[in-house]
Amino acid sequence: MKTxxxxxxxxxxxxxxxxxxLAAFVVMGRxxxxxxxxxxxxxxxxxxxxxxxxxxxxxxxxYTKDLLKDWLVFxxxxxxxxxxISGALAGRLKKEIGKGPNISNRGRLIYxxxxxxxxxxxxxxxxGCTSGLALTGGATLALGAWAFMFAVFGGAYAxxxxxxKQWI
Amino acid sequence: MAPFYKFGxxxxxxxxxxxxxxxxxxxxxxxxxxxxxxxxxxxQFYFQDLTVLKVMFSAIITAMxxxxxxxxxxxxxxSRVYINPxxxxxxxxxxxxLGVGFAIGGYCPGTxxxxxxxxxxxxxxxxxxxxxxxxxxGELFPLLKNFYNxxxxxxxxxxxxxxxxxxxxxxxxxxxxxxxxxxxxxxERKFRKDGV
Numbered sequence: 001m002k003t004x005x006x007x008x009x010x011x012x013x014x015x016x017x018x019x020x021x022l023a024a025f026v027v028m029g030r031x032x033x034x035x036x037x038x039x040x041x042x043x044x045x046x047x048x049x050x051x052x053x054x055x056x057x058x059x060x061x062x063y064t065k066d067l068l069k070d071w072l073v074f075x076x077x078x079x080x081x082x083x084x085i086s087g088a089l090a091g092r093l094k095k096e097i098g099k100g101p102n103i104s105n106r107g108r109l110i111y112x113x114x115x116x117x118x119x120x121x122x123x124x125x126x127x128g129c130t131s132g133l134a135l136t137g138g139a140t141l142a143l144g145a146w147a148f149m150f151a152v153f154g155g156a157y158a159x160x161x162x163x164x165k166q167w168i
Numbered sequence: 169m170a171p172f173y174k175f176g177x178x179x180x181x182x183x184x185x186x187x188x189x190x191x192x193x194x195x196x197x198x199x200x201x202x203x204x205x206x207x208x209x210x211x212q213f214y215f216q217d218l219t220v221l222k223v224m225f226s227a228i229i230t231a232m233x234x235x236x237x238x239x240x241x242x243x244x245x246x247s248r249v250y251i252n253p254x255x256x257x258x259x260x261x262x263x264x265x266l267g268v269g270f271a272i273g274g275y276c277p278g279t280x281x282x283x284x285x286x287x288x289x290x291x292x293x294x295x296x297x298x299x300x301x302x303x304x305x306g307e308l309f310p311l312l313k314n315f316y317n318x319x320x321x322x323x324x325x326x327x328x329x330x331x332x333x334x335x336x337x338x339x340x341x342x343x344x345x346x347x348x349x350x351x352x353x354x355x356e357r358k359f360r361k362d363g364v
Contacts, residue, residue: 007208010222011349013201017223018230020193025235027186029171030250032194034278038295042302059309074184076281078191083285085192086199095287098206098274112206112290115273116280116297117304119266123277124305125316126262128252130276131194133259135224137252139231141337143324144254148263155267160213163272167210 005090021139030071031136035129037076038120040067059124072132100167111166170238174248195282204282206274206290213271215359218352225345236338256319273297 007013024031043063047054054060087093099108123129126148128137134152137145169175173183201223202208211217238244270276275283275294283291305312327334 007202007219008200010201010219011226013197014223014226015230016197016200017194017227018234020190020197021227021231022234023193024190025231025249026170026238026244027172027190028183029174029248032190032278034276034281035298038277038298039302042299042306045299046303046306057306057309058313059306069184071183071187074187075191075194078188078193079195079198079278079281080191080285081188082192082195082197083199083204083282084195086196087204087282087286090199092199092204093286095289097290098208098283098288099290100207108290109293111272112274112293113297113300115269115271116275116294116299117269117301119269119273119276120298120301121305122262122265122267122269122301123298124262124302125312126259126266127255129266129278130224130270131278133252135227135231136250138224138228139235140249140251141232141326141334141341142252142254143321143326143329144256144259145252146326147254147256148259148266151260151263152267152270155264156213156271157267159268159271160210164214166272167207167274168214168216 004092017135018139021135025139028071031132031139032075033072033128033132033136034076034079035120035123035132036063037070037072039063039124040070040073043067100165102168103166108166111163170244171248174245194278195285198279198282199286203279204286204288204291206283206288206294209276209279210271210274215355216361218356221348221352225348229342229345232338232341236334251323251325254319254321254324255317256321258316258318260319261315269301 021032040063043054043060044067054064097105097108126133133145134149138149202219208217209220212220235246239246273294275291277298280291280294284295327337
């Protein structure tokens with residue numbers, strides 16, 4: 001097996017990401033995103049059980065038109081491919097659970113589900129996540145995006161102490 | 169003249185191909201920085217590894233300066249570029265909630281996709297959790313609707329809000345980012361225990 005390569009310099013990665021975002025602005029007139037695609041998957045899954053329920057809900061029904069024929073859905077499929085390519089080139093494709101040494105696998109997965117649920121809720125309330133709101137809106141100097149970004153760091157730093165056993 | 173799509177240089181079908189290509193680049197760079205691995209992301213919040221801060225602010229200033237110069241040279245019509253609308257109440261509270269979820273879950277939505285691509289089990293479970301949280305949000309939407317729309321300020325931007333020229337705000341953002349980079353390097357030297 002190939003040994004894992006080091007991650008690239010963070011400033012270089014930042015410039016690479018920034019140029020990707022700039023390309024989206026120049027070519028499409030819009031930024032990047034991720035969380036709305038998870039919303040579309042939620043609507044798709046809920047729709048398998050009951051289409052009536054989806055149509056009756058004022059929030060879910062906003063996503064039903066062209067549910068998967070959406071710009072961000074294709075972008076996120078690209079993220080999967082790009083992440084896979086980079087991971088493969090660096091020898092980092094590995095089935096594992098990201099965690100610190102002081103927590104069990106089961107404990108970490110419970111945290112992962114709970115954190116995902118909290119973040120999913122927050123992303124819908126804020127109308128975006130770290131990519132669609134903080135990064136995209138940050139570059140266009142959108143007021144709400146900057147307020148959101150500082151709130152994210154505030155919420156995370158305030159919580160970190162209580163979940164330190166998970167990571168350190 | 170850019171944005172090319174807004175000026176009708178290509179249609180919707182082509183735009184989906186472009187979405188795929190831009191996504192590949194996005195995913196590639198996220199993985200290169202280590203954003204597919206939750207522990208590396210979470211170490212940001214213990215001052216041991218400030219990669220998140222460095223990558224995020226260097227990406228923002230790169231794209232921001234690009235937009236400013238392309239506008240200055242008359243290549244880009246910035247009025248046709250999407251500006252996220254501001255809903256101050258919902259976005260500040262949503263941001264705090266999202267931050268709590270970040271420290272607990274270890275990913276954000278975009279990075280969890282990269283985690284899934286590189287085989288991280290916790291990223292798959294995180295994504296299932298995110299879908300559950302969004303289901304709950306949708307079910308509670310009738311109750312949350314007023315708050316969801318609170319603090320609406322249109323497409324407000326920092327230059328408008330502070331009534332300062334865009335160039336000056338851009339300069340201040342760069343100064344702030346450089347300050348954060350220097351502070352981040354200092355914190356890492358002080359707190360870093362092991363390489364993640």
